[in-house]
Each structure stands twice: as C-alpha cells, then as structure tokens.
Amino acid sequence: MVIHPIIADPVSEFAEEVCNGLNKPGQKELPSKYLYDEVGSRLFEVICALPEYGLTRADERLLRKHAREIVERVRGEVVVAELGSGSGKKTRWILEALSRHRPTSYYPIEISATALAMCERELADIDAISIVGCEREYLDGLLEVAARRLRGQRLLVLFLGSTIGNFDRPADISFLREMRLILEPGDALLLGTDLEKPVLQLIDAYDDPLGVTAAFNLNLLARINRELDADFVLERYAHAARFNADTRSIEMHISSACDQMVTIKKAGLSVPFQKGETIWTETSHKYSVEEVADMAEHAGFRCDAQWIDHEWPFAENLLIAE
C-alpha cells in the first residue's frame, strides 16, 4: 500500500482570514477550521474521550453497528472520499466492510496535516484498501478525487462527526449543493449529524470541567501567536460556550477579560478588545432528523436511510445523489 500525498498551496491565507475576522464590525470572528493545528488536533482527540462529550462515541457506535448495512446500500465498485478524516478510527468500520468484497480506494481529505498523518497510521493495516491522503480544503479535495475516478466507479463521500453543523445555516445546505454538483447521480453521501438534546448537557459537552475544550478554543490564540507573530496574553481571555436558541446551535467564543490591544505582526494588524467582548470561534448546530432529510432534498439528494443512536442522540444519514 503506497501513500501519495497531494499537498495544498502554501497558506498565507491564515493571515488574511484572521485579519478579516478580527476587523469585522460588531461581532469578531475566526474560522473554526483553524482550531486544528497539531496542538488543536490532539486536544480534540482528548475531547472525544471526555465523558461529557458523547458525540464521537455515538458516531462510532452507529458505524460499528451498521457498517455492513450501510455499504450494502451502495452498489458496485466504490471510491471512498472522506471530508475531514480526523483520526480515522470511525472510518475503519466502513472500510473493513467495503474491502471484504471489493478493492477500495480511500481518499482522506484534510486541511490538518497532523490529522491526516494520524489517520494514515491508524488505517495502514487494512490490506485491501489503498490510501491516498489529500491535504486540501474539502471541496477542492473532492473535485480532485472526482476527477480521478474511473468509469463505472461510484463515489461514497463520508462526512462524519457532525462537522456539517459547523457551517452557519443555510451555508450547510449550500455546501451540500456544491458537493452535489461534483457528484454523479447514484453517488452516495454518508452524513453524520448531532441531534438536539437538553441545553445543560450541551453546555457540559462544550465547557467540560477539566478545561480541555477551553484549551482547545484558546489554542487558536496561541496558534496566532506562534504562526503570525502576535502578542495575545492567553491569561486575559476566557473560553465561553453558549446555546443560541434561535439557531439551535452551541457557539464557542473567546471572551476578553479586560480592555486590551493586540498586535499581529504578520497580518499587519492591531486590534482593540473591550472587556467582555468576544471572538466567535465555532458554531455547532444540533439537528432534528426531519431537518436533515429536508436539507438533503433541497440540496439534490434523496435520504435513503437514517440510523439513530439513542444514548447520545445522533444520526447517520445515507443520502443518494439524484
């Protein structure tokens, strides 16, 4: 099994996006994808092991239990592309079920080099699959994989872990639509979605008593210090998790503990913060099962099947491109 990396262009995009986000009038923002550098990706792995954060275990339980049934619904020779593979642990169940009957190519698409390396290590022992890591933004990576597919091959796209919930709505539908445009009729998308649950349970999951999620969030400022030569003093900021009832989303913010000024040299930027002012770093939408099927239809997919975990409400949705 050979691993050929597909590497992205060098990124000074980070500086630009930080500049735009922190200059935004009103609510300051930073894109959540930048949470996942080496330190952030490792902290996220720890979050997944916390008792308060049941999402990843629910996702994995469903895939382990239903992998066979899921892959049986997708006929023919299959090429698997995964958006945001993470550690690759959950994907094992799907790949093993597939490769039992057919040779399978697997393209993990990841902007985090650390996560990509973890995933390749985790899955290297499955003999009947070839892994080709793709260090790209999701849709760029998917375009690349679609361009390489041979006649008669089906694409099975995995978008697990409820990462779709990180898009604002209706950007999640637009994203599915863009994905649909890259696919052919009959291609499949396995979409993991976290479902609604009591607010206190959600707050606990996103503001755990050990402070791992706080570290995960504040690492974004530490990363800006490291990579963009900035002078955030981390002790002067605090993690906050809030439930937004209008959008049914958990939001992560970083709140400034005092009036202060920050300089980000490589972005050519000085930004003032007021006491209590926040940077919005992540949205995590909580879906209803009907909402997912609706959204799929509006994006040009048919919802073929849904599997639900009741211990930590979560759904695996198999969508077929129409």
Ligand code: AVJ
């Ligand atoms: C990886 C996007 C699913 O939104 O729950 C975990 C990221 N943020 N704790 C989520 C996350 C805070 C996570 N996803």
